[in-house]
Amino acid sequence: MIKNPVLICDFDGTITENDNIIAIMKRFAPDGWEELKEVVLSQRISIKEGVGKMFALLPSSQKEEITQFILNDAKIRRGFADFVAYARDAGIPLYILSGGMDFFVKPILNGLVPEDHIYCNRADFSGEYIQIHWPHSCDEHCYNECGCCKPSIVRKIAKGKDIIVIGDSITDLEAAKLADFVIARDLLLDKCRELGLNHKPFDTFYDCLDHVKEGIG
Numbered sequence: 001m002i003k004n005p006v007l008i009c010d011f012d013g014t015i016t017e018n019d020n021i022i023a024i025m026k027r028f029a030p031d032g033w034e035e036l037k038e039v040v041l042s043q044r045i046s047i048k049e050g051v052g053k054m055f056a057l058l059p060s061s062q063k064e065e066i067t068q069f070i071l072n073d074a075k076i077r078r079g080f081a082d083f084v085a086y087a088r089d090a091g092i093p094l095y096i097l098s099g100g101m102d103f104f105v106k107p108i109l110n111g112l113v114p115e116d117h118i119y120c121n122r123a124d125f126s127g128e129y130i131q132i133h134w135p136h137s138c139d140e141h142c143y144n145e146c147g148c149c150k151p152s153i154v155r156k157i158a159k160g161k162d163i164i165v166i167g168d169s170i171t172d173l174e175a176a177k178l179a180d181f182v183i184a185r186d187l188l189l190d191k192c193r194e195l196g197l198n199h200k201p202f203d204t205f206y207d208c209l210d211h212v213k214e215g216i217g
């Protein structure tokens with residue numbers, strides 16, 4: 001039974017239906033970005049290095065075009081607004097931990113989640129090409145060069161709490177291992193089953209709402 005919960009929720013592929021970085025690269029990146037994606041997925045280079053190099057392919061002059069594109073393209077998964085309202089009314093803190101960039105994560109969550117509950121990377125458009133800054137890098141317990149290091153943030157913000165992680169992908173796995181309860185879809189769901197983590201599956205945030213209510217019931 002969960003008594004003192006904190007909700008740790010992923011962004012890309014969890015709150016939004018698709019991965020926004022992939023959508024941006026598909027639309028704007030020159031040939032070559034897919035090779036970067038492959039070497040990241042095969043773990044030959046870190047997420048931090050791979051994603052940094054992908055964004056470095058894009059000229060800063062395309063800022064407006066890229067921002068408009070992704071804000072139009074991103075779709076929020078069903079039930080998220082109701083889930084946010086439930087957490088607020090129940091007094092359960094909700095943090096968004098995202099490997100995405102501030103210029104799309106924050107506007108998409110505007111009016112739903114306060115900025116000081118959002119952890120993501122920062123895109124810098126001041127140079128010729130986009131440069132990514134990583135304000136939430138790995139702590140002394142993580143050597144994965146995550147970029148936005150979810151387990152490091154969880155160690156910092158969730159001390160003494162019962163941790164509920166909601167996510168979809170391999171980038172949520174290390175945080176999920178620290179959790180008391182995981183709500184998962186896609187690859188993260190497979191991993192939870194494989195590793196025997198305490199978990200439930202979800203498709204919409206109405207499922208998440210039911211699982212949280214049951215868990216703390």
Ligand SMILES: [Mg+2]
Pocket residue numbers: 010011012013014167168169
């Ligand atoms: Mg994700």
Ligand SMILES: [Zn+2]
Pocket residue numbers: 137138139142143144145146147148149150151152
């Ligand atoms: Zn890390």
